[in-house]
Amino acid sequence: MFNSLADALPHFRNTNSGQFFLMAGPCVIEGEEMALRIAERVKHITDKLQIPYIFKGSYRKANRSRLDSFTGIGDETALRILQKVSKEIGVPTVTDIHETGEAAFAADYVDVLQIPAFLCRQTDLLIAAAKTGKVVNIKKGQFLSGEAMKFAVDKVKQSGNEHVILTDRGNSFGYSDLVVDFRNLPEMQSFGVPVVMDVTHSLQRPNQASGVTGGQPALIETIAKAAIAVGADGLFIETHPTPATAKSDGANMLPLDQLERLLIKLTNIRQALQDTGSVKDLGVAGL
Template sequence: MFEIPKLKYTDSGNFFLMAGPCAIEGEDMAMEIAERIKTITDKLQIPWIFKGSYRKANRSRLDSFTGIGDEKALRILQKVGQEFDVPTVTDIHESGEAAMAAAYVDVLQIPAFLCRQTDLLVAAAETGKVVNIKKGQFLSGDAMRFAVDKVRESGNEKVILTDRGNSFGYSDLVVDYRNIPAMQATGAPVVMDITHSLQQPNQSSGVTGGKPALIETIAKAAIAVGADGLFIETHPQPSIAKSDGANMLPLDQLEGLMQKLIRIREAVR
């Protein structure tokens, strides 16, 4: 894989991990989560990128939590990266945000619903940062080669692809594991977004539901198929998280899950 600044243990043979809270809710919470994940990933020698959205732009209801302020949240992401010597990733939603976010983080993430937005992909590519493109819930893995081409043809070879399931009816998602090798055929590392693939969107309440009991199942299958990395949102108390709590992994379950997945990785290698 191309070099990601501050990414450690890339020679361990383990999958890499993108993990953190859904949204940056505050400095204390971000630092608590980062400290715990760092302890786990150092112990198990898992390359780790801290994930946190500085703003949640895609919400069902106007009264949903969207963030604590762009600059404030980005500075927290920057502090996490500096204090724990770890790369960081956050979403961007419009082309004008690319340069702003790139000043604070190492990886720019393109949300699934926006993976066909040419201006957004080009703007992210032109920052020179690693670009993680989430596969749209409405696309096949094969179709993601066009998103990859947009970044590469803009002069940036540092592309990651992330699957997060496909729409299955109006209020559910299903994971088609054929998408992992299909996207790997582009030459980009492929990540399975475990927690978002277990969402139940478009609920009548306007609050997305989820099936967190299946996190281990989806993660085990992804590693067995050969995913290069995993994306997991985690929180000390998902029930009080301000975004996506219904499908997050409780932080105290992360280490046990990683231990199981490392054993599967060793077996399939």
């Protein structure tokens, strides 16, 4: 794990090129070998493309449709794996928390604390995350507009922590679908914080009759391209060597062997926008 916030921040920032940053990894930590394998592969790709990289992995899944759904391999076991990824691969790590007591506990192992979308209005949780001094990534609720996220940002900042990221993951549409309103990205950027597009969760099909969330992974490239074109500061992509065997959210994951090709296309789009002057002052200066 990084020794301090100052050590981690350069990995969020590439002000010279205006490059986007990437949060990527499996939905949930399934084991040490797989986590290291994914992190090492993504780090190799992002180093080559000069994309700042943050490894993502949930140490525990609390928001499950069914009681028999996989929730994790044990809290401390998974957090120690995240810590090992950071030390051995040399990247910051992000994981989500669900209750106030988890904030300080998880902060001992990771660099970024993530607030799940369905908990983004939980004041006590936001304050607890803020008080750890870690970067706080707040996912926009599927039930909220981008404009409404100003108050979540204010809760963290007014608790003494200026290091906030906002992440969009689509809006509820009917009972079993999500849509992405790209107006939310510039709206949330107006709060002076970096804004990330959660590409894979935006393509979920929740509330399926089976109790297992569905997805539309064929549209990952479409959403990612649009987000970069709009000017997203970062992307969030869940990836797995074999999504069909993933223990959580396999239906909307990107196969790991498809990531490099996608990121090449996205860096080309960002570079074209930079060359034409369509995108200015990108990066994550809000951190």
